[in-house]
Amino acid sequence: MPSKAIHNPKTTEYEFLGPIGASLMMTTLPTLVYLLHLGCQPEGCPTVSLIEQLLNPQQLVQFFSADNIVSLFDLQASIAFLGYLIYLILAWYLIPGRWVEGTQLRNGRKLKYKENGFRSMLLTLCIIGCTILIKGHEPLLFIFDHFIGLMSCSIIVSFLVAIYVYLISFQEEKLLALGGNSGNIIYDFMIGRELNPRIGNFDIKYFVELRPGITGWIIINIAMAAKQYHELGYVTLGMILVITFQGWYCIDSVYNEPAVLTTMDITTDGFGWMLSFGNITWLAFLYPLQARYLALRPNHLSWMEIVIILSLQAIGYGIFRGANNEKNAFRNNANDPKLKYLKYMTTESGSKLIISSWWGKARHINYLGDWIMAWAWCLPCGFDDIFPYFYVIYFAVLLVHRELRDEEKCKKKYKKDWDRYCNIVRYKIIPGK
Incomplete structure (x- = not known):
């Protein structure tokens, strides 16, 4: 016990x-x-009318009727x-x-x-x-x-x-x-x-x-x-x-x-x-x-739209994969000679936190790459409807919330060392912000 x-x-x-x-x-x-x-069917994706229907109590009851649910x-x-x-x-x-x-x-x-x-x-x-x-x-x-x-x-x-x-x-x-x-x-x-x-x-x-x-x-x-x-x-x-x-x-x-x-x-x-x-x-x-x-x-899509979309995907993926690979390799073997270019600080608990390269630019730099890619995935849908952009909006909220959770847990885990780390790597997700 x-x-x-x-x-x-x-x-x-x-x-x-x-x-x-x-x-x-x-x-x-x-x-x-x-x-x-x-809410998005072949005849259209009427965002406004769908919201108006759901705000109508009668329509809402009909929407959640037994027949609709069984269907x-x-x-x-x-x-x-x-x-x-x-x-x-x-x-x-x-x-x-x-x-x-x-x-x-x-x-x-x-x-x-x-x-x-x-x-x-x-x-x-x-x-x-x-x-x-x-x-x-x-x-x-x-x-x-x-x-x-x-x-x-x-x-x-x-x-x-x-x-x-x-x-x-x-x-x-x-x-x-x-x-x-x-x-x-x-x-x-x-x-x-x-x-x-x-x-x-x-x-x-x-x-x-x-x-x-x-x-x-x-x-x-x-x-x-x-x-x-x-x-x-x-x-x-x-x-x-x-x-x-x-x-x-x-x-x-x-x-x-x-x-x-x-x-x-x-x-x-x-x-x-x-x-x-x-x-x-x-x-x-x-x-x-x-x-x-x-x-x-x-x-x-026009050729200009294609170039913009391809550029966003390349930039986002480069940040996302580069940062994640670097962190994963460091966690698996911080003494790997291939990682000797990385600078880090050692906490009282013995943990090592990277303070250079990708992770010296922002504490959650991989989230930025993830979000940039999200735009590349939504832009091919054009701008007639907001439906396909739900992902990029939701993902921004998710990443900010995840960043707050990470920060809180790291502060509890590393205590005063986390404050010292934040003074070195000052930015959260976006460098300079």
């Missing part, structure tokens, strides 16, 4: 406005995903989505991969993770490519035609996974997240109670972080390009840019799979509804918003 108290202290501070915020997130975010897709569910789509998840799990087990160590946990342990996400992604892309060669693009239209049903099933699965990991977190010898042991059921369920829920060597959080959402995103994008081709007889350059940029981002994520082991999602946050819904539904079905928009409302 003493060791349990040491490793699993009671959470005394809430994030996200506590239980009230947790309740709002679990009700409004799934609703928002539906509204963004149901969101689709048996064929549910079977397809569950089959997709089973495929990903089998791929994790059957495809060979290297086992890598994560960072040291509070209890002194280091967990091992199987790294085969890139091979799994290649297999998935090969299956899609072979399907198109043999059957043509028509099979991919299933995803567009059953999009809402697939999304509904993903929401149900995200809740079921969150319920499962919450229940098993009460087993003995579980290492809980420092922020998820408040004792409030709603809050702990949302934020995540257990740090690393596992079934044997199968790490649920690690799997969900890099498999269903990332792979689903790229599959849906390809399906939206197939829909556009089916309607027009060709794929527009704007669609090609969107699926190329976002596809590269997805493939890059799984290619650099071990890098996620040093992120806050893995090292600090518990696995609960927030990460389950965020990766299974939000990532897979909201992030392809631009591709779905272009499938419904194609946009033709």
Whole structure:
């Protein structure tokens, strides 16, 4: 019992406005995903009229009527989505991969993770490519035609996974997240109670972080390009840019799979509804918003627009990947001769914080690169509607909030050393701001 108290202290501070915020997130975010897709149809994306309808109590009651809710569910789509998840799990087990160590946990342990996400992604892309060669693009239209049903099933699965990991977190010898042991059921369920829920060597959080959402995103994008081709007889350059940029981002994520082991999602946050819904539904079905928009409302780009979009993608990716690779390499081996150009400061706890190169320009410089890329993904949609720009607006809010969370946790961890570090690296996300 003493060791349990040491490793699993009671959470005394809430994030996200506590239980009230947790309740709002679990009700409004799934609703928002539906509204963004149901509000944009082939006949148009009437943002203003949709908002006016939802502000009308009668329209709101009608929108959430039993008939409307039942229409969101689709048996064929549910079977397809569950089959997709089973495929990903089998791929994790059957495809060979290297086992890598994560960072040291509070209890002194280091967990091992199987790294085969890139091979799994290649297999998935090969299956899609072979399907198109043999059957043509028509099979991919299933995803567009059953999009809402697939999304509904993903929401149900995200809740079921969150319920499962919450229940098993009460087993003995579980290492809980420092922020998820408040004792409030709603809050702990949302934020995540257990740090690393596992079934044997199968790490649920690690799997969900890099498999269903990332792979689903790229599959849906390809399906939206197939829909556009089916309607027009060709794929527009704007669609090609969107699926190329976002596809590269997805493939890059799984290619650099071990890098996620040093992120806050893995090292600090518990696995609960927030990460389950965020990766299974939000990532897979909201992030392809631009591709779905272009499938419904194609946009033709000028050469000047193409140059601007390509430049933003190159700049954003250069910052994002350069900074992340540098941080990951330094955390894995700060004494690597290849990193001798880096300057760092050592804290009282023995941790080393980079104060030069990318990380000398701003404390969260990688967030800037991520946001610049977001613009490159939205601009191909043109300016007729605000719908496809939801991502870049939401992402700005997300990154600022994540920066505030990072700052607060680092200040608690490093204490006065963090103030010293902030005096050296003065800017948060944007150098000079």
